[in-house]
Amino acid sequence: MRSANILLAVAASVGAAFASSSCSVSLADVCSVANAQAALPADGTFNGITINANSVTVNAVYNQTVEAGTNFPAGVINYCNVTFSYSHDGADDSVLVQYWMPAPADFTNRFLATGGGAYDINGQGSNQPGGLLYGAAAGMTDGGFGGFDVSFDTIVLLGNGTLNWPAVYMFGYQAIKEMTEIGKAFTANFFSVSSGTKLYSYYQGCSEGGREGWSQIQQAGDLYDGLVIGAPAMRYGQQQANHLFPAVLETNLSYFPPPCELEKIVNLTIAFCDPLDGKTDGVISRSDLCLLHFDLNSTIGEPYYCAAGSSGPGGGVVGPGKRKRQSDGSTTPAQNGTVTAEGAALAKALQNGLHDSLGRKAYIYFQPGASFGDATTTYNSTTDSWINVITTNSGEWITKFLNLEEDGSISLDELTPDVLRDYMVKGMELYWNSLQTTLPDLTPFYDNGGKVIHFHGEQDSSVPTGSSALWYESVRSIMYSGVGYNESVAAMSSWYRFFPVPGAAHCATNSAQPNGPFPQAQFASIIDWVENGIEPVTLNATFLTGEYVGNSTSLCSFPLRPYWSDPNSLVPDCVYDQASIDSWKYDLNAFKMPIY
Ligand SMILES: *[C@@H]1O[C@H](CO)[C@@H](O)[C@H](O)[C@H]1NC(C)=O
Ligand SMILES: *[C@@H]1O[C@H](CO)[C@@H](O)[C@H](O)[C@H]1NC(C)=O
Ligand SMILES: *[C@@H]1O[C@H](CO)[C@@H](O)[C@H](O)[C@H]1NC(C)=O
Ligand SMILES: *[C@@H]1O[C@H](CO)[C@@H](O)[C@H](O)[C@H]1NC(C)=O
Ligand SMILES: *[C@@H]1O[C@H](CO)[C@@H](O)[C@H](O)[C@H]1NC(C)=O
Ligand SMILES: *[C@@H]1O[C@H](CO)[C@@H](O)[C@H](O)[C@H]1NC(C)=O
Ligand SMILES: *[C@@H]1O[C@H](CO)[C@@H](O)[C@H](O)[C@H]1NC(C)=O
Ligand SMILES: *[C@@H]1O[C@H](CO)[C@@H](O)[C@H](O)[C@H]1NC(C)=O
Ligand SMILES: *[C@@H]1O[C@H](CO)[C@@H](O)[C@H](O)[C@H]1NC(C)=O
Ligand SMILES: *[C@@H]1O[C@H](CO)[C@@H](O)[C@H](O)[C@H]1NC(C)=O
Ligand SMILES: *[C@@H]1O[C@H](CO)[C@@H](O)[C@H](O)[C@H]1NC(C)=O
Ligand SMILES: [Ca+2]
Numbered sequence: 001m002r003s004a005n006i007l008l009a010v011a012a013s014v015g016a017a018f019a020s021s022s023c024s025v026s027l028a029d030v031c032s033v034a035n036a037q038a039a040l041p042a043d044g045t046f047n048g049i050t051i052n053a054n055s056v057t058v059n060a061v062y063n064q065t066v067e068a069g070t071n072f073p074a075g076v077i078n079y080c081n082v083t084f085s086y087s088h089d090g091a092d093d094s095v096l097v098q099y100w101m102p103a104p105a106d107f108t109n110r111f112l113a114t115g116g117g118a119y120d121i122n123g124q125g126s127n128q129p130g131g132l133l134y135g136a137a138a139g140m141t142d143g144g145f146g147g148f149d150v151s152f153d154t155i156v157l158l159g160n161g162t163l164n165w166p167a168v169y170m171f172g173y174q175a176i177k178e179m180t181e182i183g184k185a186f187t188a189n190f191f192s193v194s195s196g197t198k199l200y201s202y203y204q205g206c207s208e209g210g211r212e213g214w215s216q217i218q219q220a221g222d223l224y225d226g227l228v229i230g231a232p233a234m235r236y237g238q239q240q241a242n243h244l245f246p247a248v249l250e251t252n253l254s255y256f257p258p259p260c261e262l263e264k265i266v267n268l269t270i271a272f273c274d275p276l277d278g279k280t281d282g283v284i285s286r287s288d289l290c291l292l293h294f295d296l297n298s299t300i301g302e303p304y305y306c307a308a309g310s311s312g313p314g315g316g317v318v319g320p321g322k323r324k325r326q327s328d329g330s331t332t333p334a335q336n337g338t339v340t341a342e343g344a345a346l347a348k349a350l351q352n353g354l355h356d357s358l359g360r361k362a363y364i365y366f367q368p369g370a371s372f373g374d375a376t377t378t379y380n381s382t383t384d385s386w387i388n389v390i391t392t393n394s395g396e397w398i399t400k401f402l403n404l405e406e407d408g409s410i411s412l413d414e415l416t417p418d419v420l421r422d423y424m425v426k427g428m429e430l431y432w433n434s435l436q437t438t439l440p441d442l443t444p445f446y447d448n449g450g451k452v453i454h455f456h457g458e459q460d461s462s463v464p465t466g467s468s469a470l471w472y473e474s475v476r477s478i479m480y481s482g483v484g485y486n487e488s489v490a491a492m493s494s495w496y497r498f499f500p501v502p503g504a505a506h507c508a509t510n511s512a513q514p515n516g517p518f519p520q521a522q523f524a525s526i527i528d529w530v531e532n533g534i535e536p537v538t539l540n541a542t543f544l545t546g547e548y549v550g551n552s553t554s555l556c557s558f559p560l561r562p563y564w565s566d567p568n569s570l571v572p573d574c575v576y577d578q579a580s581i582d583s584w585k586y587d588l589n590a591f592k593m594p595i596y
Contacts, residue, residue: 027103030190031060031080039189040084046181048089055085061100066129070508070518070544071204071230077132078103082190086182091166095144097179100128101137101190108135110527111187112202113180113216113224115209117507119153121145121171123209130204134523137187141179143170153396161404163430172434173215176203180216180223200530204523206230206507207463210454214471215437217452221445226530228453228522231463231507234471235595236435237427238363238588239463240397241420245354245363246375247388248420251412253349255342256386260335262372264304265347268339269294269369270513277502277572278564281547283516285502285562285572287367287458287465288580294368296348299339308334332379350375354417355590362421362590364466366459371505371512373461388412402426421590428593438471438596440478442496451529452496453536455519455555457504459512465500469584472498472558474596489559498558499539514546517553538574559584 036056043050059081068074079100087093101107112131116122122140125148131138142148145155145167152171158164184201193199201224205213210232216224233239250256273290274280284290309331350372354362366373377386390410399408402423428436445452456468475496480488503516510516519525520542528534538554553570556562559581562572588595 025104027060027062027078027080030101030104031058033058036080036082036084036190039186041182041185041189045185046178049086049178049182050089051086051182052084052094055083057083064129066133068520068544070520071127071206071522072130072133073520075129075133077129078106079132082186086178088166093144093166095170095175095178096142096148097139097182098125098141098148099137099139099183099186100132101187102132102135104191106135107137107191109191109193109197110134110136110200110202111180111184112136112138112204112523113176113183114138114140115176115203115205115212116140117207117209119151120208121152121175121212122148124148127204127209130523131202134527136202137183137190139179139183141175143167143175145170153400157400157404157406160406163404168431168434172431172437173212173219176212176216177220177223180220184223200225200527202523202526202530203227203229204526208233210234210463210507211236211435211437213452217442217445217450218437218439221442221450222448224445224450226451226453226526228526229455230522231456231460231465232437232454232468232471233463234437235467236431236437237429238424238595239467240401241423241427242354242363242464243374243397244390244395244415244420245365246350246372247390247412248415248417249349249354250346250375250377250388251415252417253342253346255346256377256388257340257343257346257375258306258335258337258386259332259376260304260306261337261339261343262347262375263306264302264339265296265299265343266369266371266512268299268302269296272298273369277562279567279572281515283503283513284367284369284459285516286580287369288561288577288583290368291351291583292579296344296351297341299347300341300344302339304335304337304339306335308332333384346375347372354420356418356421357416358590360590361586361588362417362424363588364464364470364586366461367465369513370459370461397427398423402430425591428591438474440471440474440596442475442479446479446495450495451526453499453519453522453526453529453539454496455499455501455522455539457506457508457510458500458502459504459510459516460506462506466584466586468498468500469558470586471596472496473585478596493557494535497536497539499536499555500558501541501555502562509545511545515543515548516546517541517543517548517555519555520544521552543570 037053064077066075083098085094085096114127121143128138210229211234213227213229273284276289277285353365380387395410398410399405456465503513541555542552556574560574563575564572
C-alpha cells in the first residue's frame with residue numbers, strides 16, 4: 001500500500017490546515033484507501049462483476065494546472081485519484097478503472113465518462129480534467145488490455161487467425177459502459193449523494209472517443225443524461241479501410257502527386273470558397289457550396305512552390321486508423337511546378353469518394369478545402385520520385401483486424417477499388433455488433449430523456465464530415481420513419497443536434513484556416529441542456545486561434561447552414577438551403593445492405 005502511505009502523509013499536513021479554517025469536509029479527509037473501499041459498490045451490484053477491494057490505490061492531487069484545449073478551457077483542479085480493478089466472473093481477467101474525485105466542496109452531482117483516440121481506449125488522464133473543471137467525478141478504463149497505456153491493436157489478436165473477442169467487445173462498447181456503471185455507483189457512495197438527489201451522468205469524447213460515445217448511446221442508452229460527441233470514427237468497417245482509399249486511387253490512376261501540388265489545390269480551394277459563405281475571413285464555412293461551385297479544373301496550370309524539407313500540408317493528423325505512410329526520414333527536395341490536369345483529376349476523383357468498378361459509391365471523402373492528409377506521397381531519393389508506401393503499421397487494419405495476421409503485410413498492387421470495397425464489407429461483417437457502431441434505433445436513449453450534442457470539423461481530413469451527416473440522416477429516418485423532413489428535424493432537435501464546425505480539422509483547430517471557431521465550452525453546453533433545459537438552438541463556440549481570439553460565436557444546427565448577411569458580424573445567420581442539404585446525402589450503393 002505504497003500509495004496509501006503517501007496519501008496519509010499528504011492528508012496529515014493538508015487535512016489539518018483545512019480543519020482549522022473550515023468545518024466542511026476536505027479533499028484530504030475523503031481521499032483515503034479506507035474511504036474509497038467503503039464507497040465501492042457492494043458485491044452483486046453488477047451481475048458477473050467482482051471488484052477487487054484490495055486493489056484500491058488513492059492519492060490526492062492539488063492545484064494541477066489544466067491548459068486550455070479544444071474540449072475544455074484552462075483551469076486548476078484538485079482531486080482524489082482512485083484506481084482499482086475488477087474482473088468478469090469466469091473470465092480470469094482484470095480491468096483497471098481510474099476515477100478522479102473532486103474535492104467535496106467542488107462536487108456538483110456530476111459523473112463524466114471519458115474515452116480515448118485512435119486505438120487507445122482512454123486518454124491516459126488527458127480527458128478527465130474536462131469533468132473536474134465542472135465539478136464532475138471523471139473516469140477512464142484500460143479495457144482490461146493490461147494497463148492504461150496498452151493500445152487495443154497490440155492485443156486484438158491472440159495469435160494468427162484468432163481474434164481476442166472479449167477485447168473486441170470491451171473496446172467496442174462494454175468497457176466504457178462498465179466504467180460508467182461502476183463509476184456512477186462509486187461516485188454516489190463516495191459523496192453520500194442522497195437517493196432523492198439526481199447524479200447527472202455525462203460522456204465526452206472525440207474521434208475514436210466519439211465512436212465510443214455513440215457506442216454508449218446505442219448499447220447503454222439509459223446510462224447517460226448527456227453526451228458531447230466529436231468527429232466519431234464510427235461505421236468502422238468503412239472508416240478504417242477508407243484511410244487507404246487515396247493511395248489505392250493514386251495507384252489506380254498511376255499518378256503520385258508531389259505533396260506541394262495538393263497543398264496548392266487546397267490553397268486555391270480556400271481562396272475561391274472562403275467568400276461563398278458571405279464573409280471573407282479565410283474560413284470555408286460552407287464546404288457544401290464549395291463542393292457545388294468550385295471547379296477543380298480552374299487549378300490546372302497554377303504555379304506552386306514548396307521549399308526543400310517541407311513537403312506537403314502541415315503535420316498530418318493522426319487519425320483513428322493512424323497514418324499509413326511514414327516519412328523515410330530523408331529530406332524532400334524543393335517542389336516547383338504547376339498544377340497538372342492529372343492532379344486536378346485526382347482531387348476530383350478523391351472528392352467523389354471510393355467507387356467500385358461498376359461505378360457504385362462505397363464511401364465518403366472529406367469536404368473540399370480539407371487537407372489531403374491520406375493522399376500525401378513519400379519522396380524516394382533513389383529514384384527521385386514520389387511514391388506510395390504502406391508500412392506494416394499502416395495497413396494493420398487490413399492485416400491484423402481483417403486478415404488476422406500478426407505480422408502480415410499488404411501491398412498496393414493487391415488493392416484495387418473493388419478489393420478495398422470488399423474489405424469494407426468484411427469489416428462490417430466481422431465487427432457488425434462491436435466496432436461498426438451504427439445501430440440507428442436509439443429508442444432507449446430517447447425514452448430515458450438523453451441529450452446529445454454531436455459536432456464535427458467541417459474540414460476534417462481523417463474522419464469525413466459527411467460520415468456524421470450520414471449518421472444524423474440515418475437516425476432521423478429510422479427514429480422518425482414516415483414523418484416529413486422538417487417535422488422530424490424539429491422533433492429530433494429536442495434531443496439530438498448536429499453541429500458542423502466551420503474550418504475545423506479533426507478534433508482540432510486548423511492552421512490553414514485559423515479564423516475558424518471551436519466549441520471549447522462544449523461540456524457547459526450539454527450541462528445547460530440537461531440540467532437547465534437550455535436547448536442549444538445554436539452551439540457556443542470560441543475562437544482559439546486567429547484574428548478573433550477570445551471572442552465567441554454560434555454554430556448552426558444542421559441542416560441549417562451558416563451564411564453572413566452582415567460580414568462584420570462574428571455570428572452567422574443560419575439558413576435553410578435545399579441544394580446544400582442534398583449535397584450531404586449519400587447513396588452508398590456499392591453495398592447491398594443499407595449503410596447507416
Ligand atoms: C493550492 O493553491 C491555493 C491557491 O493558490 C493555495 O492556497 C494552496 O495552498 C495550494 N495547495 C497546495 C497543496 O499547494
Ligand atoms: C493515479 O493513480 C495511479 C495508480 O496508483 C497512478 O499510476 C497514477 O500516476 C496516478 N495519477 C495521478 C495524476 O496522480
Ligand atoms: C498555402 O497557404 C499557406 C498559408 O497561407 C502557405 O503557408 C503555404 O506556403 C501555401 N502553400 C502553397 C503550396 O502555396
Ligand atoms: C520555379 O520554376 C520557375 C520556372 O522554371 C522559375 O521561374 C522560378 O524561379 C522557380 N521558383 C523557385 C522559387 O525556384
Ligand atoms: C476538367 O478537365 C478534364 C480534362 O483535363 C476534362 O475531361 C473534364 O471534363 C473537365 N471538367 C470540367 C468540369 O470542366
Ligand atoms: C482503376 O479502377 C477502375 C474502376 O475500379 C478499374 O476499372 C480499372 O481497371 C483500374 N485501373 C487500374 C490500372 O488499376
Ligand atoms: C526507392 O526506390 C528504390 C529503387 O527502386 C527501391 O529499391 C526502394 O525500395 C524504394 N524505397 C521505398 C521506401 O520504397
Ligand atoms: C503469422 O502470420 C504472418 C503472416 O502470414 C507470418 O509472417 C508470421 O510468421 C506468422 N506468425 C506465426 C507466429 O506463425
Ligand atoms: C422546410 O423548412 C424550410 C425552412 O423553413 C422551408 O424553406 C422548406 O420549404 C421546408 N420544406 C418542406 C418540405 O416543407
Ligand atoms: C461561450 O463560451 C465562452 C467560453 O469559451 C464563454 O466565455 C461565453 O460566456 C459563452 N457564451 C455563451 C453565450 O454561453
Ligand atoms: C471581440 O471581443 C471584444 C471584447 O469583448 C470586443 O470589443 C470586440 O468588438 C469583439 N470583436 C468582434 C469582431 O466582435
Ligand atoms: Ca468565409
